[in-house]
Amino acid sequence: MGEQDSAPRAPVPGADTVPGRVVTEKSAPAAESRPAAGPAPEPGADEVAAAEPDRAPAALRDLVERGVLDETQLTAVVTALKHERPRPTPARLLAEIAAYAGAGLLLSGLVLILVESWDDMAKLGRFVLFALVALGLIVAGVATAGGRSVLLRAAWRSVPDTGHTARTRLAVVLFALAAASVAAAAGSVFDNGDVSGDTTWVYAAGAGLLAAAAGYAALPSLLGLLVCTGFSVALVVGLLDEVFELDDGWVGGGVLVLGIAWIGLTRARVVLEVWAGYVAGVVLAVSGAQTVDAFDGMWPAYALTAVVAVVCFAVYATDRSWVLVLGGAAALTLAAVEAVADWTGDSAGASGAILVIGAVVLGIGSYLLSRSTKTAG
Incomplete structure (x- = not known):
């Protein structure tokens, strides 16, 4: 029996061959032997995703064992940690700043054209100019965002989870400029030269609202919402004031x-x-x-x-x-x-009465809120 116990044992496949090592993470299976010639085959995306829970930190794996997380949630957490957004490089920051500066200069050029050359240009020329600018901005916005695959439904799913990237933020600015260009193009079409009863800006606001709403539907953003709000106010005020008087x-x-x-x-x-x-x-x-x-x-x-x-x-x-x-x-x-x-x-007396009533209502509300919290607890 003593000789049998002292005999060497065959290594178990997949076992840790380093004695005394404390394992804090779930070890991956040992790599199978492969021929010396030729590189090892790279695992596919599905195999990597399936192996991610096995490479999870011990703290996360402990949450799974205690039932706080399941395997699906663990995979999502590990994937999110793995794909954490890197810090932008100085070159990327400069490129983003240059892009926004170019968008600002483009907006300045549109304003200068409206102020200085509006009366000198023919109606058709103004329309063609702003229509081409709007079309170019829309195409540039779609391309900058990453194509049609990241817009519309995909954007409404991804933006709440991951937020906007540098590319989508720039695309939002381009879509806002496109809405302004569409408004200018519509205004050039409906411009009748009548200063006393001019409704040109009302039509421009309507066209701009449609373009801004389309841009917001394609890529929702805070800037797009502000543009939609501004055009909607202009349209309502213009309709009631200028059209219906x-x-x-x-x-x-x-x-x-x-x-x-x-x-x-x-x-x-x-x-x-x-x-x-x-x-x-x-x-x-x-x-x-x-x-x-x-x-x-x-x-x-x-x-x-x-x-x-x-x-x-x-x-x-x-x-x-x-x-x-x-x-x-x-x-x-x-x-x-x-x-x-x-x-x-x-009257000072009435103001004091309002003050007292407000204090009483505040006290009642605070008491009821604290009581409901204790009851719920």
């Missing part, structure tokens, strides 16, 4: 409706940047409500502002966004201050 009260009502529409679109997740969509909607709605004061005194302004506050709180009940609760509180505060000033003629 309504007074300022109706124009303010139109902006109010536009702001509520932006809130609705954001709630329906038509807008990817949720906080920015709500900010645009709340600001437009309050601004529109404040200009509706030409009917009979100032009561429509604070009444509609209070309506905006109610809308914000109602949407907040279904979508917990900090913009909605802060915007609703600000609108309610503004409406209360204007109402008290209108009803009491800036």
Whole structure:
């Protein structure tokens, strides 16, 4: 028996041949012997992805053993860590800065053409010029972003997860410039030379809004949302003021409706940047409500502002966004201050009463919130 125990044993395939080594990560199987001639075959993408959980750090593997993560989640975490974005090199930063500087110079050139040569150029020449510029910007934007495969649905899936890259950020700027060029081209077509009743900019705003919406649908971004918001305001104001020739009260009502529409679109997740969509909607709605004061005194302004506050709180009940609760509180505060000033003629007693009521409501809300938190806990 003693001789049998001291006999050497054959190595087990895949076992660690280094004595005394502490294994902290799950070891990969030992490489099979291969002929000396010729390089080893490279593993495919599927084999690498399948092997990634085996090469996971011991801390992550321990989470799997404790049931915190499953194998699929572990693979996603390891892949995300492996493909972490590298820091941009100085050459890449300079290239990005140069690209943005070129876009700014292009915008400056468009503005100079509009200011200096608009009256000297023929209508057809202006249209062809801006149409070609818009087409070139769209093609450059698609190519810079990486082709059609990264736009539309692919962009709406990838942007929330990984954010914008340097290429897609530049593509967003090109799409915004393309929308401005489309607006200029449309304005050149509908320019009738009538200064007194000029509706050219209304048609330009409509065309720019369509182009900006198409660019945002292709590659959603904060800049694209701002461009869409600006063109939508210009279109609504132009239609009500220039086309239908309504007074300022109706124009303010139109902006109010536009702001509520932006809130609705954001709630329906038509807008990817949720906080920015709500900010645009709340600001437009309050601004529109404040200009509706030409009917009979100032009561429509604070009444509609209070309506905006109610809308914000109602949407907040279904979508917990900090913009909605802060915007609703600000609108309610503004409406209360204007109402008290209108009803009491800036009386100090009424202002003090509003202060006391606000403190009581704040205390009740804080008590109910803390009580609900304790109950839930």
